[in-house]
Amino acid sequence: MNIGQASKASGVTTKMIRYYHEIGLVQPASRSDSNYREYDERQINELRFIKRARSLGFSMEEITQLLSLWRDRSRPSREVKAIADRHLAHLNARIAEMQAMADTLQHLSLCCAGDERPDCPILADLTSGTEPTERAGRQTLVQRAR
């Protein structure tokens, strides 16, 4: 199987497969005489694993750890769970931050007439510079909103 076939079989783009090789996430596939990458079922399964993990929002670094635990038949499930729980906490924190933004925006939007007149509570809020409640620091908060 060359990279195109591996891509179809795994649902991961060729660009991403090459990137995963580059960062050492998956072992380099063997190469044909003409320097084409070659894949077998094992690689395909790893690519599917990565894809699924990405769809759950794990970072590449976390996936590196998960993959290595996956390959280790004697791993303690404790370690897997720890990674999952850490990520879950991360997700919940970000959800809460974004929910706070959404709540504020929802409120402002409801207060805004949305007509031809210039008066606008949304702009008024942005002007007044009401500080968000300072839980984790605003810059972090903003960064994570991305």
Next chain:
Amino acid sequence: MNIGQASKASGVTTKMIRYYHEIGLVQPASRSDSNYREYDERQINELRFIKRARSLGFSMEEITQLLSLWRDRSRPSREVKAIADRHLAHLNARIAEMQAMADTLQHLSLCCAGDERPDCPILADLTSGTEPTERAGRQTLVQRAR
């Protein structure tokens, strides 16, 4: 006021202020004889506006639009509201995606013993490659998880 004083007054780092100049978000401040940027109250207010908008998760592009409406005293509040509502929809969509991830993870985590044994429903799920419900396409879904 030079850039350091503007930074303290607005709560925006000097790096960010220079970046906002670079992308044309705020009008270039005047320059002193020694090429130092100079700021007045107007600039400070704009920086505070940007900071507050960022804390609500608006992108730079949206803030560009919001700033131009803010400067226009005859803007219709309809336009401001449209931007806010679009962003709100965006936020809600991303929250829903992340919540779906969190729900799945929460379930898997609860099913995982988290002990010394290697059996792990989390890894099993990643292996089986259960596809996420295909609403908006998985790649978009994954990208947004960042």
Next chain:
DNA sequence: GATAGACCTTCCCGTCATGGGAGGGTCAAG
């Protein structure tokens, strides 16, 4: 007036996971 150190300037690189595309080699079918 000299020197220190706290500022300012521009410029370039790195982030993270990925897409786009150039420039060139390879393979299979017609």
Next chain:
DNA sequence: CTTGACCCTCCCATGACGGGAAGGTCTATC
């Protein structure tokens, strides 16, 4: 033997910054 669909590597871009180098400026103290 050509065509077009692949493959290769390498570089650039994304968004919203942070870090840091190399060099100019200001201010306070000696």
